[in-house]
Amino acid sequence: MPLDPRRTLADLRELASLTSDQRGAQRVAWTPAWEAARHWLRGKLSELPVAVEQDEAGNLWTTLAGASPKAVVIGGHVDSVPDGGWLDGVLDTLAGLECLRRLAAEATPPPLTVRLVDWADEEGAQFGRSLLGSSAASGTLDVDAARTLCSRDGEPIDEVLRRYGVELERMTASHRQLENAIAYLELHIEQGPVLEELGLPLGVVVGTSGVERHAVRFTGQAAHAGSTPMDQRRDAFAAAARLALEVRDHAREGGGVATVGRVEVRPGIPTAVAGDCEVSLDQRHLDSASLAAMLARARQASQRVATEERVGVAWRPIWRIDPIPFDPGLIELAERSVVEVAGRCHRLASGPLHDAAETARAGVPSVMLFVQSLRGLSHCKEEDSREEHLALSVRALDRLLALTLEGASSVPASEILPDLP
Amino acid sequence: MPLDPRRTLADLRELASLTSDQRGAQRVAWTPAWEAARHWLRGKLSELPVAVEQDEAGNLWTTLAGASPKAVVIGGHVDSVPDGGWLDGVLDTLAGLECLRRLAAEATPPPLTVRLVDWADEEGAQFGRSLLGSSAASGTLDVDAARTLCSRDGEPIDEVLRRYGVELERMTASHRQLENAIAYLELHIEQGPVLEELGLPLGVVVGTSGVERHAVRFTGQAAHAGSTPMDQRRDAFAAAARLALEVRDHAREGGGVATVGRVEVRPGIPTAVAGDCEVSLDQRHLDSASLAAMLARARQASQRVATEERVGVAWRPIWRIDPIPFDPGLIELAERSVVEVAGRCHRLASGPLHDAAETARAGVPSVMLFVQSLRGLSHCKEEDSREEHLALSVRALDRLLALTLEGASSVPASEILPDLP
Numbered sequence: 001m002p003l004d005p006r007r008t009l010a011d012l013r014e015l016a017s018l019t020s021d022q023r024g025a026q027r028v029a030w031t032p033a034w035e036a037a038r039h040w041l042r043g044k045l046s047e048l049p050v051a052v053e054q055d056e057a058g059n060l061w062t063t064l065a066g067a068s069p070k071a072v073v074i075g076g077h078v079d080s081v082p083d084g085g086w087l088d089g090v091l092d093t094l095a096g097l098e099c100l101r102r103l104a105a106e107a108t109p110p111p112l113t114v115r116l117v118d119w120a121d122e123e124g125a126q127f128g129r130s131l132l133g134s135s136a137a138s139g140t141l142d143v144d145a146a147r148t149l150c151s152r153d154g155e156p157i158d159e160v161l162r163r164y165g166v167e168l169e170r171m172t173a174s175h176r177q178l179e180n181a182i183a184y185l186e187l188h189i190e191q192g193p194v195l196e197e198l199g200l201p202l203g204v205v206v207g208t209s210g211v212e213r214h215a216v217r218f219t220g221q222a223a224h225a226g227s228t229p230m231d232q233r234r235d236a237f238a239a240a241a242r243l244a245l246e247v248r249d250h251a252r253e254g255g256g257v258a259t260v261g262r263v264e265v266r267p268g269i270p271t272a273v274a275g276d277c278e279v280s281l282d283q284r285h286l287d288s289a290s291l292a293a294m295l296a297r298a299r300q301a302s303q304r305v306a307t308e309e310r311v312g313v314a315w316r317p318i319w320r321i322d323p324i325p326f327d328p329g330l331i332e333l334a335e336r337s338v339v340e341v342a343g344r345c346h347r348l349a350s351g352p353l354h355d356a357a358e359t360a361r362a363g364v365p366s367v368m369l370f371v372q373s374l375r376g377l378s379h380c381k382e383e384d385s386r387e388e389h390l391a392l393s394v395r396a397l398d399r400l401l402a403l404t405l406e407g408a409s410s411v412p413a414s415e416i417l418p419d420l421p
Numbered sequence: 422m423p424l425d426p427r428r429t430l431a432d433l434r435e436l437a438s439l440t441s442d443q444r445g446a447q448r449v450a451w452t453p454a455w456e457a458a459r460h461w462l463r464g465k466l467s468e469l470p471v472a473v474e475q476d477e478a479g480n481l482w483t484t485l486a487g488a489s490p491k492a493v494v495i496g497g498h499v500d501s502v503p504d505g506g507w508l509d510g511v512l513d514t515l516a517g518l519e520c521l522r523r524l525a526a527e528a529t530p531p532p533l534t535v536r537l538v539d540w541a542d543e544e545g546a547q548f549g550r551s552l553l554g555s556s557a558a559s560g561t562l563d564v565d566a567a568r569t570l571c572s573r574d575g576e577p578i579d580e581v582l583r584r585y586g587v588e589l590e591r592m593t594a595s596h597r598q599l600e601n602a603i604a605y606l607e608l609h610i611e612q613g614p615v616l617e618e619l620g621l622p623l624g625v626v627v628g629t630s631g632v633e634r635h636a637v638r639f640t641g642q643a644a645h646a647g648s649t650p651m652d653q654r655r656d657a658f659a660a661a662a663r664l665a666l667e668v669r670d671h672a673r674e675g676g677g678v679a680t681v682g683r684v685e686v687r688p689g690i691p692t693a694v695a696g697d698c699e700v701s702l703d704q705r706h707l708d709s710a711s712l713a714a715m716l717a718r719a720r721q722a723s724q725r726v727a728t729e730e731r732v733g734v735a736w737r738p739i740w741r742i743d744p745i746p747f748d749p750g751l752i753e754l755a756e757r758s759v760v761e762v763a764g765r766c767h768r769l770a771s772g773p774l775h776d777a778a779e780t781a782r783a784g785v786p787s788v789m790l791f792v793q794s795l796r797g798l799s800h801c802k803e804e805d806s807r808e809e810h811l812a813l814s815v816r817a818l819d820r821l822l823a824l825t826l827e828g829a830s831s832v833p834a835s836e837i838l839p840d841l842p
Contacts, residue, residue: 192648209647213691223797225680225703226630226772227613230673232797237681238669241662248659252651259646260658261693265684270634270701270739272682280691282646318691351647376644376653 001105003098003398005391011094012390015040015078016086024381025086029079029121029132030151030160037078041118044097048104057136057174058120058166064100066110072183072404073115073364074099074397075134075355077122084123085383087189087390091371093118095187095394099401111409113180114401119355126151126160134355136171137178138362143168175362183330183404184359184366187397189385193376194348201389202396203346204334205368208357209256209284210291210323216243216302220311222267222275237265237274239302239309246301247281247294254294256285257351286323286349324357327365330400333407334367337399342392369396422526424519424819426812432515433811436461436499437507445802446507450500450542450553451572451581458499462539465518469525478557478595479541479587485521487534493604493825494536494785495520495818496555496776498543505544506804508610508811512792514539516608516815520822532830533603535822540776547572547581555776557592558599559783564589596783604751604825605780605787608818610806614797615769622810623817624767625755626789629778630677630705631712631744637664637723641732643688643696658686658695660723660730667722668702668715675715677706678772707744707770745778748786751821754828755788758820763813790817 019027019037027034038060045052051063063071076092096116103110120133127149135141147168149157158168188205190196195203220234244260251258262280281298285291299315306313331347338345350368360366371393374384385393440448440458448455459481466473472484484492497513517537524531541554548570556562568589570578579589609626611617616624641655665681672679683701702719706712720736727734752768759766771789781787792814795805806814 190648191645192650193644193653194648194650197653211647223614224612224773224799225678225682226632226705226774227611227615227799228678228772228797229613229615230669230678232614232618235669237684238665241665244659244662245666248651248656257646257649257651259691259694260662261646261686261691261695262689263658263684263686263695263698265682268683270680270682270703273680274682274684277684282691284647351649352645353647376649378645 001101003102003395005098005394008094008098008394009387009390011097012086012090015090020086023083025080025084026082027078027080028082028125029123030126030164034079038118041078048100050100054165055174055177057133057171058164059133059137059174060118061177062100062116064103064114066113068112069180070182071113071115071180072185072401073117073181074401075117075119075184075186077119077355079121079123081123081125081379083381085378085380087383087385088378089122091189091390092187095397098394099398102398110405112405122355127157131353131355131358134358137174138358139172139175140358140361141172143172178362178364181364182408184356184364185397185400185404186354186356187369187393188354189378190370190373191352191378192373195346195370195372196374198346200344200346201372201392202338202342203348203370204331204338205326205350205370206331206347207286207323207325208350208353209286210288211319211321212283212291212295213318213320214281215278215316215318216281217278217314218306218311220275223273225271225273228273233273234310235273236277236311239305239311240277240279242305243302244279247298250294250297254285254290256283256290256294258283258294284351288323291323324360326360326367330365330367333403334369334400337396337403338369340399341396369393369400422522424523424816426519426815429515429519429815430808430811432518433507433511436511441507444504446501446505447503448499448501449503449546450544451547451585455500459539462499469521471521475586476595476598478554478592479585480554480558480595481539482598483537485524485535487531489533490601491603492534492536492601493606493822494538494602495822496538496540496605496607498540498776500542500544502544502546502800504802506799506801508804508806509799510543512610512811513608516818519815520819523819531826533826543776548578552774552776552779555779558595559779560593560596561779561782562593564593599783599785602785603829605777605785606818606821606825607775607777608790608814609775610799611791611794612773612799613794616767616791616793617795619767621765621767622793622813623759623763624769624791625752625759626747626771626791627752627768628707628744628746629771629774630707631709632740632742633704633712633716634739634741635702636699636737636739637702638699638735639727639732641696644694646692646694649694654694655731656694657698657732660726660732661698661700663726664723665700668719671715671718675706675711677704677711677715679704679715705772709744712744745781747781747788751786751788754824755790755821758817758824761820762817790814790821
């Protein structure tokens with residue numbers, strides 16, 4: 001049974017028809033629809049000579065035993081955002097399923113064990129905490145912080161998880177699943193416009209960007225739009241507008257991205273100068289020092305603008321994460337795979353985080369492949385990729401798996417085993 | 422009984438104690454508290470030799486007969502915004518009351534009739550339609566448009582008005598009240614920072630600014646804050662920020678004001694580039710041509726910014742009014758009055774509209790006096806003015822009334838009667 005990407009396309013459509021409505025995919029983690037998606041996945045896996053188990057964090061592990069217990073792991077997630085797309089997370093899982101089918105049909109078992117993991121709750125749509133299952137496995141999950149979370153319906157996280165066989169306090173025990181992992185491979189839709197702009201079906205992800213996310217609040221003086229001369233205003237929105245334009249310049253100059261996506265003005269009426277304006281600032285860069293420099297420039301700019309506009313400014317951190325570079329050796333292999341399959345390759349950073357960031361943080365050599373997204377759309381029902389590109393992506397993942405197995409089995413195990421933290 | 426501004430201060434405090442709570446004044450038009458304020462006012466008026474009547478629009482007219490039926494009108498309004506201040510509108514009414522007391526105590530009746538009008542619903546807090554009573558009297562009220570309005574509680578306007586003895590269809594019949602008016606005088610708190618900045622207690626208002634109020638909507642493309650490179654963004658908020666800063670420059674250069682007070686971004690989350698941003702733009706100028714130029718520059722800027730940012734832009738008119746200049750002769754008299762009382766005077770435009778704008782539009786020579794507001798605050802319980810300034814303002818209004826009566830009675834009536842539209 002050779003690799004057949006058409007099966008993956010058929011699988012994708014079948015799962016979409018089972019778990020979507022007219023507004024899009026509804027496989028939010030820890031809901032019956034998510035459970036139904038996994039039940040369907042288990043049905044597909046039951047046709048293969050594999051072992052399937054759910055770990056302490058709710059991650060679903062499928063193991064195809066190889067000559068060595070050392071394992072190459074392919075990861076994805078069937079959970080979606082509400083009104084989500086048909087590819088995000090699921091493509092990875094179902095492409096991995098097709099790789100398992102191809103391996104299972106071979107005459108001899110692979111030199112290393114091959115595992116497929118369906119991570120639990122990558123999207124964070126239920127509790128507002130992304131990468132829940134993979135962070136439990138990597139060991140970065142702060143259980144004390146997680147304990148305070150509630151579901152979209154206001155139910156405490158531990159009660160929700162328990163219904164799905166997960167004890168919050170024991171989630172990090174899932175770390176054992178990574179003990180034998182010598183490589184982690186993940187295929188994902190790009191969710192951005194870069195590959196489409198370049199006219200390329202596939203790319204190799206060199207790492208995930210570091211993120212600095214803050215709320216920046218300017219405090220001026222609300223005043224009547226008619227009776228307050230321009231030179232006597234302390235306009236909080238004008239200050240925020242200036243900052244938003246400056247951080248954009250910083251990002252262009254520094255090779256990162258910066259986004260002011262949330263803007264709230266008070267009193268927020270046409271006849272009043274804004275006395276108060278809070279904006280979100282999300283800055284990302286693949287390089288740690290460059291990210292720090294962007295943040296420092298934004299802080300300086302906010303102070304200068306505040307002084308010039310005679311308003312106050314206060315920063316409040318929302319979230320941050322360091323850049324996470326992927327494994328140089330696997331990046332090389334991934335590029336070879338893409339070139340073999342599609343002729344050309346492009347290396348790019350991932351702005352969004354993915355489960356691969358967690359495996360990389362756990363010390364498992366990791367890499368990702370991106371397939372072109374149409375119009376860069378994701379997290380919506382319009383999310384799409386060309387069928388021929390999806391087929392190429394399944395082939396590229398399979399080639400990457402094959403090259404990884406070859407490479408890993410040709411060197412002594414002592415040289416390829418990472419020290420897990 | 423000579424003029425005694427201390428009585429006005431006592432009246433102001435008495436009314437505030439009757440119709441305010443810990444959040445401020447609650448004399449919203451067409452409510453029991455407003456009715457109570459007017460009942461209290463009628464009580465004060467009952468001590469004077471005057472006639473009091475409510476007209477078809479709900480305006481309360483007090484008439485002190487003079488030697489001629491030709492009348493000088495002093496106007497104010499006891500209605501307030503919710504959680505309003507203790508001076509806005511009421512100062513005018515109660516200063517007028519004190520002028521009537523002074524005149525009533527004189528040995529002879531005044532050469533012309535003197536009238537005090539308490540306009541109904543200046544603030545528009547009940548139906549969202551400012552200057553309701555005065556626009557009915559001036560004839561600018563569009564009854565068909567007004568018929569569609571509802572109260573804050575969702576009750577149709579005609580049902581609410583009927584409870585207060587007003588038939589919507591007959592409101593414009595109140596125009597007859599202006600037939601004998603040869604001058605309209607109004608004292609008001611400035612509600613802005615100009616006089617305080619200049620260190621002056623009083624100023625003369627040369628007219629009300631014209632207003633151009635629009636919603637400007639930029640339409641770009643919502644995109645992931647992490648995966649969308651800066652050069653591929655179509656950021657609707659960035660376009661709005663640029664416009665907001667440009668219109669500010671236009672206002673400074675053109676001698677007007679421009680305010681972006683409402684800002685709405687979609688999707689409005691930290692991790693998404695704004696695909697859509699609508700802002701309000703409120704531009705004001707005392708000069709009609711300058712206002713038109715400011716608007717034209719803003720339109721041009723929005724088009725240029727939209728092109729550069731690769732977003733769409735659409736304008737939607739919200740409201741507009743032409744500048745309304747006050748009467749040059751009355752401005753001269755008002756300035757004399759202020760100089761006599763306070764030594765120095767400043768001429769300024771009013772950004773907010775006032776009932777005087779309606780009387781001016783009706784062809785009645787009109788003018789306003791402003792008294793300094795502390796910190797420019799109004800429409801809030803912190804609204805305040807110094808007691809000594811309030812006292813000076815009552816004296817200035819009384820001097821203006823006296824000068825107007827003198828001037829009007831020294832020329833033949835045929836020369837001072839305006840042609841009413």
